[in-house]
Amino acid sequence: METPNQTLTAAESLDIIAKMIQEAKGNVKRNSIYLLLWGFVTVAANLGMFIFIQIDYPRPYLIWLITIPAWIATLFIAFKQGKSKQTTSHLDTINASLWFSYGVTILAIVGFGFKINYQINPIVLVMSAVPAFVSGVIIKFRPLMLGGIFYLIFGVVCFLVDGPWQYLVGAIAVTAGFLIPGFMLQNKTDL
Numbered sequence: 486m487e488t489p490n491q492t493l494t495a496a497e498s499l500d501i502i503a504k505m506i507q508e509a510k511g512n513v514k515r516n517s518i519y520l521l522l523w524g525f526v527t528v529a530a531n532l533g534m535f536i537f538i539q540i541d542y543p544r545p546y547l548i549w550l551i552t553i554p555a556w557i558a559t560l561f562i563a564f565k566q567g568k569s570k571q572t573t574s575h576l577d578t579i580n581a582s583l584w585f586s587y588g589v590t591i592l593a594i595v596g597f598g599f600k601i602n603y604q605i606n607p608i609v610l611v612m613s614a615v616p617a618f619v620s621g622v623i624i625k626f627r628p629l630m631l632g633g634i635f636y637l638i639f640g641v642v643c644f645l646v647d648g649p650w651q652y653l654v655g656a657i658a659v660t661a662g663f664l665i666p667g668f669m670l671q672n673k674t675d676l
Contacts, residue, residue, distance in 0.1 A: 522558060576623050587612065610637075617630075632662040639658030
């Protein structure tokens, strides 16, 4: 049986869009744990790398192994959240696809980083601007949009400084781009 096409009024269309944005905001607020988790992990790894280089530790890159437990935690959290029923809007799907493609791209950059002597911090920071900014636009959350802008600015700065200092710039960028917006999003009460 065919259903007749219904024409929505402008007010009904705006109401549907407003509800989708509210649902996406709520889902992103629940998912602020990822901003905080990865924010802390990458700040710790960047600071550790900077310190290890300063003290001439022979394998400073080993600090990045802390991302392995973070990946495990991410998969566990995602599995646990997937079991609980949540309303998923089209905006949620777009946002999840954006972050998934970002993660896959980062893995490719890390995997082939040897081709550019692992000087990947500026590239990762500039790339991080996109999902942070777009997620902020999707949920209409200005601090996350600003976080994306900070990622872009610090990514450009990172291209201009020497290797060891790139990790200090990276720690600052992640703090401004993920941690501060993540805490603000988690503590926001009107979402």
